Amino acid sequence: MKIVIIGGTGLVGRQVVDRLKGEHEVIAASPQTGVDTVTGAGLEEVLHGAQVVVDLSNSPSFAEEDATRFFRTSTTNLLRAEQRAGVLHHVIVSIVGAEGIDAGYMRAKIVQEDLVKGSAAGWSIVRSTQFLEFLAAIADSAMADGVVHMAPVRFQPIASADVARIVAEVAVGTPLAGTMEIAGPRTFGFDEIVRRYLAENGDPREVRTDPAATYFGAPLTDGELVPTGPARLGEISYEEWRARQGR
Template sequence: MKIVVIGGTGLVGSQVVRNLTDHGHEAVAAAPQTGVNTLTGEGLPEVLEGAQVVVDLSNSPSFAEEDVTSFFRTSTTNLLEAEAAAGVGHHVILSIVGTDRIDSGYMRAKVVQEDLVKASGAGWSIVRSTQFFEFLSSIADSGTVDGVAHVAPVRFQPIASSDVARFVARTAAGTPLNGTIEIAGPDVVGFDEIVREHLAAKGDPREVRADAEATYFGARLQDKDLVPHGEALLGEVGYDQWRAAQA
């Protein structure tokens, strides 16, 4: 089966391509550096020729609400139109656990993307994931003021990007869900606690302060915003295993 992975050269995308290839599929990594641009439509007809599935892992270079909303609206619309013309029967996107309850511009833009996919009239699957272990350092950086990292003391269930890629690849190789699944890591932890542990493991001397006013994608958090509500598929890799693999 030919499966085109938009954003297939990135952190998750490259692993999705590898997973699909290992299972005998023709997985094509599509990105601006390979001549495929979803914002302009460049290269889409060519790369989608003969494809049965498209996995969209693209992301906006800017997280400002107007920019990211425009990105997802334009990119998704161009993709869906090109897929309809090419006869693609399954569109898969990676979204975020909490998208519909975290009040931030980025999350509202992801809802726009999800709604476009749901309304497309073709087969679709949405995989909502919790945050990746790989972004713990950047989370600390974004919350750092005067050398102190401010992180909300809420529940958190991070996941390894390798597990995300495995779930996305499995979804792409299956029949359309015409629905949404949620995925998360195996363990629920304190958000501030794991950021503190992560910085300590890296030898980063910053203090991590539990701060109920700290924001995430520009939004204040409720205790359950970053964990799945209801049933979720759980990854196999916990933080300690992931950290050991990085070393």
């Protein structure tokens, strides 16, 4: 089976490629390899003979207008090229709670989801909670006057390796024609896990529990960062992930 991974050189993309390349013809496609979903450059060539496309591309900007333009243009170009090439299954990774978090980037991801749902071919949407790998970036984004402000809401982060494993399994399976939610094996307090992570990394910054704290600028209510219903859980605990980072 020929599988094209759009964004195959990124954090999750590299791992999906590694998981699939032993048993399938796997192509890692990105602007660095001459494939640009925004301009359409290289799409016809890379999709020739492909049965599955996994789209892990991401907008270079989180601003709503920019991100919406990226996902609308990129996804439209990709789906049209896939139809011409006879691709049978289109897979994307989206975000748990995207419709509830008041942020422009989340609304842009909903635009992407809606385009995929309208595809004439098979499709699958994997909605993930936040990656453990982004804990440092979350802390940095929440800092004001040297203090990290975190809301006391539930948070169920997942290791990117678990995301890659599940996405790889979905890619070679029957199209879901629906949405699967995935999350880490354990739920934390958002403030609790960030405080723990910084302390374990020798970061002296205070983490202050703040109900008014935002998430990359978006206000939060409890339940928005955890699955909304039944979810497939990852296997890698926070402790195991930390150990792997050390290695």
